[in-house]
Amino acid sequence: MSPNLITFIRVVLAFVSIALFRAGSYASVAALILLVITLALDAVDGIVARRKRRASDAGAAFDIAADRIVESVFWIYFAAAGLVTFWIPVIVIARGIPVIIEGLRFFRGDLRTI
Numbered sequence: 001m002s003p004n005l006i007t008f009i010r011v012v013l014a015f016v017s018i019a020l021f022r023a024g025s026y027a028s029v030a031a032l033i034l035l036v037i038t039l040a041l042d043a044v045d046g047i048v049a050r051r052k053r054r055a056s057d058a059g060a061a062f063d064i065a066a067d068r069i070v071e072s073v074f075w076i077y078f079a080a081a082g083l084v085t086f087w088i089p090v091i092v093i094a095r096g097i098p099v100i101i102e103g104l105r106f107f108r109g110d111l112r113t114i
Contacts, residue, residue, distance in 0.1 A: 003049035004059055007066045010041040014070045018077045038070060068096035 013034050020031035045063060049055040075089035 001048065003045040003052070003054055004062055006041055006045040006048060007059075007063050010038050010045070011066050011069055013038045013041070014073045018073060021077065021081070035074070042067065042070075072096065 017031045017034040017038060020027040020034065023031075042063075046055075049059055072089065072093050075084065075092045078084045079086050079089045
């Protein structure tokens, strides 16, 4: 399995986990398990990329963007559910904005800023 596919699956699992959190108590247990798997896959994609010698700058940028998406999705949900204060997702997302901008510059081809 390619490291980028693992990264993509991680993003999809984050959204599935959020949907399960909203489905009820038994589904919340499954959602929690998916949350842990989603977080663990962050390490797996890097390991696979290095072992299969498929590490690339684009893959690294995709991984970082996926990290910001996953953490933002969870923090926004937790704030909307009243589990954390509104300011936590605000801070997390604000912290990730420079990373997103650098990623967009990379994919545009402007490598001078990286």
